[in-house]
């Protein structure tokens with residue numbers, strides 16, 4: 001499998017509004033659209049565009065949010081995951097599994113409307129990796 005385009009860097013935050021204020025003040029950046037809820041992923045999301053990728057701000061949604069523990073350990077928030085595109089999600093999942101990496105659950109529809117899955121940070125050199133089927137697929 002070839003490493004695809006870096007789609008986004010996921011940044012966990014206790015408050016999307018406060019993070020957007022930071023991006024406005026520090027970079028003069030405006031959000032790409034309004035924040036929206038993704039209940040199936042347990043997060044509220046908002047994107048900020050960069051010239052070659054996106055920052056994905058994620059705030060916990062609901063009590064069992066997958067980013068709750070991360071924010072307990074990092075109350076200010078911080079870099080949470082990186083997301084790479086692949087042409088075909090099921091082939092990518094099978095390849096990670098064949099190489100012994102722990103895929104966290106089944107592919108689910110992500111913030112860009114295509115299926116995504118996560119690979120355990122302990123199998124990826126300490127970095128949580130999101131794999132996303134390319135929107136062009």
Ligand SMILES: CC[C@@H](C(=O)O)C(=O)SCCNC(=O)CCNC(=O)[C@H](O)C(C)(C)COP(=O)(O)OP(=O)(O)OC[C@H]1O[C@@H](n2cnc3c(N)ncnc32)[C@H](O)[C@@H]1OP(=O)(O)O
Pocket residue numbers: 010038041043045056058066067068069070079080081083104109110111112116118120121122126127128130
């Ligand atoms: C917006 C939707 C979607 C998109 O389309 O883009 C998203 O991006 S949703 C993003 C949020 N969703 C997820 O993160 C789903 C996948 N995550 C998980 O399944 C879990 O969070 C996890 C990665 C398995 C961690 O489990 P958790 O219960 O939260 O914490 P633990 O304490 O058990 O962690 C075990 C171990 O891993 C270290 N860790 C945890 N998170 C990260 C991280 N983001 N980056 C690097 N390392 C991480 C944690 O510190 C523990 O290590 P030790 O302390 O050494 O045991």
Ligand SMILES: [Co+2]
Pocket residue numbers: 008010056081083130
């Ligand atoms: Co993401």
